[in-house]
Amino acid sequence: MGTKRNCVVDIDTGKASCFGTYRELVATVTGGAVSDAPADARTALSSDSFRAKMESLSKSAVAATPESGNADNRPHSTAGSGLQATAPTKIIIETAYDGVNYDGGSVSFASSTGPCSISQGFELADLRSVSRGADSNWDNRINSFVTFGQCVAQHYTEPKFPSSKGGLLPWTNKMSAKELDGFIGGNPFRDSISSVRWKYRPTDKEALLACDNKTATRCTNNVESSTVDTPNRSIAVSNANCTDIPQQMSVEWEKTEESTVSTGGELTFTFGSDVNFLVFKGTFEASYMQSWGLAWTNSTTFRVNTAQQVSPKSLGMMYYGPKIETVHGTATVDIHGMILHIPYTAKRALETQASIIWTERKLTAAELSNPNLCGTTGITSHRLI
CATH class of the missing domain: 2.60.20.10 (Crystallins)
Structure with missing residues (x-):
């Protein structure tokens, strides 16, 4: 050929x-x-x-x-x-x-x-x-x-x-x-x-809604693969210590990561949203449980309540990035003889695998003279997520 x-x-x-x-x-x-x-x-x-x-x-x-x-x-x-x-x-x-x-x-x-x-x-x-x-x-x-x-x-x-x-x-x-x-x-x-x-x-949305309103003859779901991605970390909190002595600074915050589903760009929704495509969710959760023996979560909330010691004239930073599980699968919808295979990608944050890293660096002369950064007491904390 x-x-x-x-x-x-x-x-x-x-x-x-x-x-x-x-x-x-x-x-x-x-x-x-x-x-x-x-x-x-x-x-x-x-x-x-x-x-x-x-x-x-x-x-x-x-x-x-x-x-x-x-x-x-x-x-x-x-x-x-x-x-x-x-x-x-x-x-x-x-x-x-x-x-x-x-x-x-x-x-x-x-x-x-x-x-x-x-x-x-x-x-x-x-x-x-x-x-x-x-x-x-x-x-x-x-x-x-x-x-x-x-x-x-x-x-x-x-x-x-x-x-x-x-x-x-x-x-x-x-x-x-x-x-x-x-x-x-x-x-x-x-x-x-x-x-x-x-x-x-029909569009992916129309097909999944046909499952919900029971106009579809059959709706099934097959989870095909699951991988855990290395997290992309970003700065969650920065603590500025503009004084001449070490400072113990408290850190307290909370963030919820929603689990999402995407069907190749046509449709994206969260498991916790009002439009849940209930039949899709039910078949997905059952297939995921059968494949991996674990329950799927609609969202994951991370809470941090701790303290960081920041060196004199330094900026302490906390980087946060949960590990993300990515699941690939196919939803199959039979609408009276029209069989639609809808590939999708589902993602969720893993609760026990959040990655938090503390780092610090010396403040520059310009930063030490910046009242927005050092404040009146010489110590400030900024939450960035």
Whole structure:
């Protein structure tokens, strides 16, 4: 297949072209709007910042209706809107892989009239008709895929969208070969996709609210990994001793760190907020407990009540930084046959692993003559968090 293993199909024209890296492909397709994508398509899948940029680009685009008169086998938009595009940037609506786990060669599908909207979808009636000119034929080759541009996709094992039960996959935004194999009635789907349709998908917020108001058929959560990050410390308290003798200075403060969840830039909320997405929280907390045997906390409060001895003409500083646990997982929402996989990152401060460091340095001549720093008594304390 050569070195150019990242191809793109323009849904508007059917033209295919290939690139040496996924970064080069994305930069070219988006007109430079996203120029720092990961070099390979597999890494891009797990990059929160890349997904956030792609979704932000989709939101900034305005859908346009292509000219009518498409031939049966020509890829075309199914839009009903008469809006005109305000920018030439193409929107990538799917990246598919020939590897079984989002790896190997990739083909992306893009349109200048994207993204998907309530009134606009897209379709490719026959992958054979758009593969010419690419590295190789992508008919009967897709083994995993992920969508962008506020789209979900339905993949078919035959051209022109057969309606037989064994010939199509559910509407979804992400699926691997493990799930593709025997999805319905034991029918194999590896290396067998020949036509694709895309349509608008609910936002992450809409999907999670569907769990809360019970309009979703099924809501599950899978915690996949947990790491503890080295804390980023900042100055919490500074104690200035401008006198000629050591001073014992009291330090008392309290700070609450809220636990948060982010879904790739589209949605961020705290576990302690009014909008809790209760079903998401419940399934997440149960999955976390099952995986790690620990209870998740909505917030963590750190309290310090101590004293610091500060040397003469010195500034004592207390640096504070809790260790942060970062959890990656996927929430899956089934809305009457539309299956949405929502990757997320949850973070919380670990109560027993706060990092507090005391340091001090000599005050400069300018600082010693500064009344705001030394005050009338020669000692001051400033809380900075």
